[in-house]
Amino acid sequence: MDNSRGTPDAVIVVGAGMAGLACAVRLHEAGLAVRVLEAADGVGGRVRTDVVDGFRLDRGYQVFNTAYPEARRVLDIDALDVRPFASGMIVQGATARARVMLPWRHRRHALSGLLAGLGTLRDNAVLAAITTRDLVLPGSRLRAGRDRRTDEELRAWGMSAKMIDCLMRPFLAGVLLERDLETSSRVFHLLWRSFARGTIGVPALGMGRIPRQLADRLPPGAVTLGARVTEVAADGVRLADGTTIDGRAVVVATDPGSAGGLLSEIEVPPMRAVTTFYHAAPRSPLHEPVQVIDATGAVTDTLVLTDAAPEYSADGRALVSTSVLGLATDERPVRRRLGEIYGTTSGWEHLATYPIPAALPAMPPPHPLRKPVRLRSGLYVCGDHRDTASLQGALVSGRRAAQAVLTDLASHHAGHRATPGRATRR
Template identity: 65%
Template sequence: MLPWRHPSQAFSGVLADVGTPVDKAVLAALTTRDIVLPPSRLRAGRERTTLEELKHWGVSPKMVEKLLRPFLAGVVLERELETSSRFFHLIWRSFARGTIAVPALGMGEITRQLASRLPEEAITLETPVIAVTEEGVETAGGGTIPARAVVVATDPAMAAALCPGLEIPRMRSVTTFYHAAFRPPTDDATQFVDVQGEITDTLVISNTAPAYAPPGRALISTSVLGILSDADEPRVRERLSQIYDADASGWEHLATYAVEGALPAMTPPFSMRHPVRLGPGRYVCGDHRDTGSQQGALVSGRRAADAVLAEQW
């Protein structure tokens, strides 16, 4: 919660027991610096791990453990704070300057809007591609689709299978549990981080996007690092009761999504720009070509599109 966007909360933030007044002054200085400097300066800064960078700034262990480690775990999907300090400053800048949001109609709305601008006959679904060839692509059914330009927009493992020689970064994993409740455990659109337990973060996502749940129901989204299963749900539910100070025993467990390759690891030395052009007419995009984030995926897609236009038209 940013004090310049929520002035009424500023005083409670100063008094919160997450660090000393010096800690808060240091964090304010760090945040101001990241807001003021252009992204190019942040990308070109000296690189360390995030933990080393926080120590360099003089942030105390208490502030790290009470605030930064649990918060950043939900962003970079790791608790050791070994992520590149350059990426940390960029993402911290984004949190300070931007507004956190989710698409009102879900993430799929992004692709639906993109597809709506294309002729219907230009889109082929449920046609797995098994190889990128000199002529275009080969499909699992034995057919071929000729193409002057091929853009591989997949996860890193699939991209490497289709484009031999492509580097596969180490990946972070996360599991998300979805629960439905007849009453939201909180009326706030607030993301809670778990300082003491295994939960990375949880929020009543329908408080932010009401369309995510039908009238009279609330949708709670909870993330945990690593690969979990439905068998772990009762333990997660118990912890949610403690976090929300509410009885979660009556919540409906809707789904468990374990994503093994959720985010590329971004440990030093970390390059924020990998080539998107692999050869004549062959391109690749995804967050593994830029930074491990939705923003990185979008930026790499634009870079690939620019490369196609520059070469083909």
């Protein structure tokens, strides 16, 4: 491409989501000039926070897990001021509810799993065995394990249909955004390990603080917003306005659909959809920061966010987040179910609805936990569709893409020094 704007010596990163920012920060801290081009009006991709009537609304229900290894490596978790949720859940059935908590985190609820009535004593022993195994084994062993559907894996461990349907299916629906439990069992074990090891919560000022923290580590002017890329090559990109920008290498860090539109080599995975409804209530209907899982499937889960993070509200009212699988626009059935769960929705205000059509890549078996990030010399790709579909996977893929760029550029530079005057390409 002919250069009409930009710095030819910079590495171009297309997309300022979690993967793109992680990649850009790694390249910058390795001493390379980097330029991030983002089509939207802010950084974060799917991880953004809006302020509506004084409430902080994350774009779809999202949580942060302090046990994610890559997050611990690249983020200042203390600075995020993560406000934790309770380590467990309330399972709401058609009429009754049961509490299931991690016994080592909530000692007064140590017997909650046994007393919940969601499964048999054997089921509780099976769940304890799965949890212990996933906590003790190194991640490499979990990644190398047998790959099959999660429901098949749970049955193979000896878990009953009742336990699967009453606890595992409704809980995992909110995590994997699917109720059939067709997700790779290897992915399940890695996620289960992270839930057992870490603290789940949200930054006090919203999930958008996470990508903002990464963006703040880049030099001023490194991120250009409102720059939609329509064409990529190993030596630069073309923008929607016709401008071309040359670079030493290009990393495509967009969502899977956009990446597939720019790169013919990318196979776009099916995407899971979810819709999140936000309501303001005069006061908390629950008074504890615990997730309520809906076993009936009318909604997926609901949580009073301000019970964990009061900063999500500017006027002291409670903020209730509720998610439904798929794309939904009608708030009325959601409110009816919330009335059954919380007892009343009198005085509640519907603040916003966030339908997210491409919230999470599907991960059915056989699911490769590491897909290539190097397409060819000078052209790379990253995103959670290259690793596990999670914030952890996005950050890891960004690091992997950055390392591939650094390796190729070092090799190219060494080739130039070895044969002066002759270009070396891989």
